[in-house]
Amino acid sequence: MLGAASWSPLFEPGFFSSEPVHVALVVGAIAAIVSGTVGVFTVIRGQSFAGHALSDIGTAGGSAAFLVGASTIYGFVAFNVVAAAVMELIGLRKPRGRDLATGIVLGASLGLAALFLYEDTISSSTTGATVNVLFGSIFTLPSGITTVMTVLGVASVALIVVLYRPLLLSSVSYDLAAARGVPVRLVGGGYLLALALAVSMSAVTIGAILSTALLIGPAAVALRLATRTGVAILIAAAVGVFACWAGTLIAYDSTVWAGGNGWPVSFCIVAVIFVFYFASGIVSRLRTDRRRVATRDRPKAPTPVEVA
Amino acid sequence: MFASFMINAWEAATIVAIVAGVVGFFTVLRGAAFAAHALPNGAFAGAAGAFLIGANTIVGLGVFSLAGAGMIAGLGRRARSDVATALTIVLMLAFGDLFLSRTSEYAPEIFALLFGEVLGVSTSKLGPTMVIAAVCLVAIAILYRPLMLSSVSPDVAQARGINPRVMDLAFLGVLALVTTMAVPVVGSLLIFSLLIGPSAAARSFTNRPAVAIGLSVLFALLTVWVAIAVSYETNLPIGFFVGAISAFAYTVGRVWAAWQQTRGRRRNGAGHRAVLADRPDLADQATASPAG
Numbered sequence: 175m176l177g178a179a180s181w182s183p184l185f186e187p188g189f190f191s192s193e194p195v196h197v198a199l200v201v202g203a204i205a206a207i208v209s210g211t212v213g214v215f216t217v218i219r220g221q222s223f224a225g226h227a228l229s230d231i232g233t234a235g236g237s238a239a240f241l242v243g244a245s246t247i248y249g250f251v252a253f254n255v256v257a258a259a260v261m262e263l264i265g266l267r268k269p270r271g272r273d274l275a276t277g278i279v280l281g282a283s284l285g286l287a288a289l290f291l292y293e294d295t296i297s298s299s300t301t302g303a304t305v306n307v308l309f310g311s312i313f314t315l316p317s318g319i320t321t322v323m324t325v326l327g328v329a330s331v332a333l334i335v336v337l338y339r340p341l342l343l344s345s346v347s348y349d350l351a352a353a354r355g356v357p358v359r360l361v362g363g364g365y366l367l368a369l370a371l372a373v374s375m376s377a378v379t380i381g382a383i384l385s386t387a388l389l390i391g392p393a394a395v396a397l398r399l400a401t402r403t404g405v406a407i408l409i410a411a412a413v414g415v416f417a418c419w420a421g422t423l424i425a426y427d428s429t430v431w432a433g434g435n436g437w438p439v440s441f442c443i444v445a446v447i448f449v450f451y452f453a454s455g456i457v458s459r460l461r462t463d464r465r466r467v468a469t470r471d472r473p474k475a476p477t478p479v480e481v482a
Numbered sequence: 483m484f485a486s487f488m489i490n491a492w493e494a495a496t497i498v499a500i501v502a503g504v505v506g507f508f509t510v511l512r513g514a515a516f517a518a519h520a521l522p523n524g525a526f527a528g529a530a531g532a533f534l535i536g537a538n539t540i541v542g543l544g545v546f547s548l549a550g551a552g553m554i555a556g557l558g559r560r561a562r563s564d565v566a567t568a569l570t571i572v573l574m575l576a577f578g579d580l581f582l583s584r585t586s587e588y589a590p591e592i593f594a595l596l597f598g599e600v601l602g603v604s605t606s607k608l609g610p611t612m613v614i615a616a617v618c619l620v621a622i623a624i625l626y627r628p629l630m631l632s633s634v635s636p637d638v639a640q641a642r643g644i645n646p647r648v649m650d651l652a653f654l655g656v657l658a659l660v661t662t663m664a665v666p667v668v669g670s671l672l673i674f675s676l677l678i679g680p681s682a683a684a685r686s687f688t689n690r691p692a693v694a695i696g697l698s699v700l701f702a703l704l705t706v707w708v709a710i711a712v713s714y715e716t717n718l719p720i721g722f723f724v725g726a727i728s729a730f731a732y733t734v735g736r737v738w739a740a741w742q743q744t745r746g747r748r749r750n751g752a753g754h755r756a757v758l759a760d761r762p763d764l765a766d767q768a769t770a771s772p773a774g
Contacts, residue, residue, distance in 0.1 A: 274678060276515065277674070277682075281725045282675075284674070285671070285721055285729075287671075438576075441577070
């Protein structure tokens with residue numbers, strides 16, 4: 175493609191002038207920053223299941239909204255906030271019990287989704303709604319969506335900022351936080367609300383797959399590299415934004431080598447995130463090896479246990 | 483309701499419910515609800531891929547769900563299991579999206595794989611379902627003791643030479659087989675609800691594993707039978723009723739367990755006080771040693 179020479183051979187012509195690409199880049203970046211911030215706590219707290227489940231639970235709300243002719247995103251937000259409240263109410267402290275509570279809420283919501291989607295299919299006699307609600311596509315967004323999602327994203331990040339210190343303490347050590355007088359249930363509930371808002375926002379715009387991918391992937395990468403939570407959040411947001419943009423570019427370019435029918439954006443972004451995940455694994459392994467060697471070479475090794 | 487075209491549905495649902503009741507007990511015991519959601523949900527990628535290259539759906543589902551099980555266990559070595567599971571389901575779904583984008587004909591089938599088409603089960607699907615169901619039950623029977631021990635007390639299991647990673651992989655392998663068996667006949671949503679709802683309820687009623695497994699199978703059977711009957715009468719999707727009944731069973735179980743607990747506490751507390759009232763000389767000892 176010689177026409178692209180003015181930019182670089184990386185970018186196929188039209189990438190920078192295409193309106194859907196602009197929207198995709200902006201929406202992807204907002205979703206990645208919010209998901210990265212919330213996701214670091216999701217990974218620390220071990221609530222990946224809840225994070226993923228909310229993107230599926232929202233499907234029930236989305237299909238219900240589709241049925242009554244309302245905007246999908248309001249259905250998503252309403253269902254997710256209610257689901258988060260129910261999960262918190264069932265609120266079992268042990269991870270296994272929490273896992274189960276999430277599963278039961280997810281199962282019931284998917285049942286409702288089956289009902290609403292079935293009604294949708296009858297009323298509009300197309301299965302397109304199913305695929306659309308379930309997968310979404312970053313390239314087919316209405317341009318007004320950015321305002322709604324910015325509001326949701328800012329609300330979610332603001333909650334995290336307000337709760338930051340007690341949330342961090344109660345995520346790392348529930349008992350210690352409780353002993354210090356942190357209202358752990360309230361903080362946990364507030365965090366779930368932030369998670370519900372963030373997931374609704376991302377699931378509706380970029381689809382359920384990417385919602386979970388951007389929530390967990392960059393955060394898992396960041397927590398392998400950083401020891402400080404603040405730094406981890408920055409790395410997670412940066413990795414998420416880079417993955418979104420690189421993935422969008424690959425998907426856009428792929429129309430050339432895939433013969434007009436390009437690769438899906440979600441697949442490309444997930445692929446980039448996995449490259450980061452494996453690279454971060456290698457980096458953290460090298461770092462522990464080096465630290466081990468450094469400890470061993472120190473003139474007075476502290477204890478044999480530490481070296482081992 | 484019992485017309486000849488419905489017989490396959492009843493048979494398939496019954497087989498799936500029995501296996502789901504047994505495997506579901508261990509799913510709940512191990513806290514593996516996320517994996518029980520991820521494998522059936524992500525395995526549709528295998529079905530879509532099989533469709534692309536013209537292979538058998540069950541083979542595609544089997545290959546992908548076993549690969550997913552391996553990936554959860556493999557990533558789980560260096561990351562927490564919920565993170566490993568989340569990354570696995572994301573990758574599986576992304577491949578599914580890629581395969582779907584290569585063809586325009588397959589999309590409607592996705593609805594069937596997600597939400598099931600138990601009323602449309604053909605006799606040719608029943609054979610593989612029965613065979614895989616039998617394999618699952620035999621595998622659980624063989625693994626029963628080590629799996630139980632490693633689920634309840636991983637440390638004791640390890641001290642006795644049971645490798646927790648091997649057990650994890652073995653159990654995920656069984657979940658992958660359940661996925662392969664159930665997804666083509668009842669769909670991924672339904673098998674997930676059946677794996678956790680009835681067994682979670684069963685555990686609230688008893689502490690004895692064998693009884694809990696029996697109750698779990700019973701609840702799973704009741705759930706699918708009622709769901710099929712009501713769905714047949716109302717013409718609404720089965721998945722909705724299975725999800726609703728499962729959630730209801732879990733709620734009843736939790737309420738029952740909470741009621742038992744408060745009743746037990748009240749009885750114990752009252753008994754304790756009565757004893758102390760009779761024997762004031764024992765009061766000091768009782769407060770000193772919690773054994774009394």
